[in-house]
Amino acid sequence: MRGSLKEHKAKVKSICINSDDTMFVSAGQDGSCVLWDMKKLLRLNALFASTQFSTVVLHPDESQLLTTGSDRKITYWDAVDGTAIRILDGSETAAVNTLNLTSDGEHFVSGGADKVVRVWHYDQGYCLRVGLAHSGVITKCLVSPDQQNIVSVGDEGAIMIWKMDVGKSSGVADNVEKPEE
Numbered sequence: 001m002r003g004s005l006k007e008h009k010a011k012v013k014s015i016c017i018n019s020d021d022t023m024f025v026s027a028g029q030d031g032s033c034v035l036w037d038m039k040k041l042l043r044l045n046a047l048f049a050s051t052q053f054s055t056v057v058l059h060p061d062e063s064q065l066l067t068t069g070s071d072r073k074i075t076y077w078d079a080v081d082g083t084a085i086r087i088l089d090g091s092e093t094a095a096v097n098t099l100n101l102t103s104d105g106e107h108f109v110s111g112g113a114d115k116v117v118r119v120w121h122y123d124q125g126y127c128l129r130v131g132l133a134h135s136g137v138i139t140k141c142l143v144s145p146d147q148q149n150i151v152s153v154g155d156e157g158a159i160m161i162w163k164m165d166v167g168k169s170s171g172v173a174d175n176v177e178k179p180e181e
Helices: none
Strands: 012-017 023-028 032-037 042-048 053-058 064-069 073-078 084-089 096-101 107-112 116-121 126-132 138-143 149-154 159-163
Touching: 023 053, 023 064, 032 053, 064 096, 064 107, 073 096, 107 138, 107 149, 116 138, 116 149
Parallel strands: 012 053, 053 096, 096 138
Antiparallel strands: 012 023, 023 032, 032 042, 053 064, 064 073, 073 084, 096 107, 107 116, 116 126, 138 149, 149 159
């Protein structure tokens, strides 16, 4: 073991590491995300919100973080100074449990307790597509490396595979997709 770090006052739910292994971010149910120096094993910064964080992801250009949690919000954060840049309503009714970015950083997917998979345009901050098929809480969503599919899993035991169809959309989330058979 290289070291042990302790800042969170509650369960740590998510971590992400930057591309050159010099920094990582931890997100906790105590409402804090901590940015860490992996080489010096020191805290670089901390972000705070009135939520129990469930996920933190780092944008591919490493300039921003995305978080989500029990407050139903998806928040964009500046990765250097820790300020909130944009806050989206990730769900109207329930906690958002999971986020995942495409490798080019143009889109991200979310899922949560409302049982809906959503595909978002990163820069514009609007929902492009929604997917309804889960009968339980969505616990994880991932975009495939080729950016052609989304895999979502839920607490009902289901694994759903979706076509990653972002195409030319009007930005209105009226296109409900069913999983591929």
